Amino acid sequence: MIYEFLYDVYEMIEVDRPYLNVLQDEKTTPLGVFDHGFTSKWEWSTSILKEAGAIIPVVPPHLAANRDDAWRRIIATPFYTPVMTLEACQATDFSAFETFDNYCYAMFTLDQHVDGDHPSFGSPRFLDAVAARDDIFEVDAFSRVTYKRDRFNEKVMTRWDEMQIRAFQAG
Template sequence: MRNATVAALIYEFLFDVYRLIDAERGHNEWLPDEHGVVREAFYHSYISCWEWSTSMLEEVGATKTLRLPHTKQDPNRSSPYSYPLMNLDQCRVADFSGFETFDNYCYAMFTFYQLIGQTSGREDEVNLAVRSPQFLETVASKDDVFLIEDIHCVKFRRDRFEEKVMTRWREMQHRIFRRKDCA
């Protein structure tokens, strides 16, 4: 069994946040953080792949949720806005070893699978144009749920994903992304 690290998947999620912030630059909201500093916000639109990935990014300290000013917020629902706390270089060298568990890997890979479905046009083909430049080296070549056909074509192996990730996913009593010492 070959698995990408949770850290490599975290990097991909943060890369995606920056990619989407850049793509929506003319339409992004600018909201005050907890100190009143106005931040360009990432809006996950309550779409699961981005909602789940930003919750992981917040858990590891890579992003922070922005509370909506002047609105009564449902205490059972997180704000859809967040902003990065670290840049991609900081994320690349950050120590996420406290999150390297198989359950967290399954949680992250399940989320990544949703992201691939949201961002890829062809069935089971990863849209490399929206992945980080290090995706091939740090994720696809390290994980047996991916098949690298060439540097321009990476396929997602659904059968391997089902066997490895979804088998564990269905067994998990609590599907929570958390630090090892909280398990």
């Protein structure tokens, strides 16, 4: 799922490129910048990617100029930049994050990206790397993916409701 969320980030970077040109810097953000816009589905996936070390926050210039570190800590930024390519992400060992609680966190996040019965992810890897391996999805003979909400509720939300701490973290 980390790869899928990072893939989504790279698509957002292409959309945001003209808008965020003020934050583009070949030295500090060579892979581009995206804005999660304080939108829930992208805030959640950003939290996963940040914890996994795939992205870092970008401080806008008007805040970066402020030398007061305490002020910068309380200001949340919606701007992030990848620190790894998709190829590096694919090759990275994220097994430290392979816990059932992290799975539930990631699937809860993915659920926000589902439109009706169909996930909105566009990665060429999604079908084989995620959908075909998880019984929350059904893949038909034409490689169309359907999201099974009942199975999601049974498998993920049952645990989600029990979780004391809802955080994506190394296990």
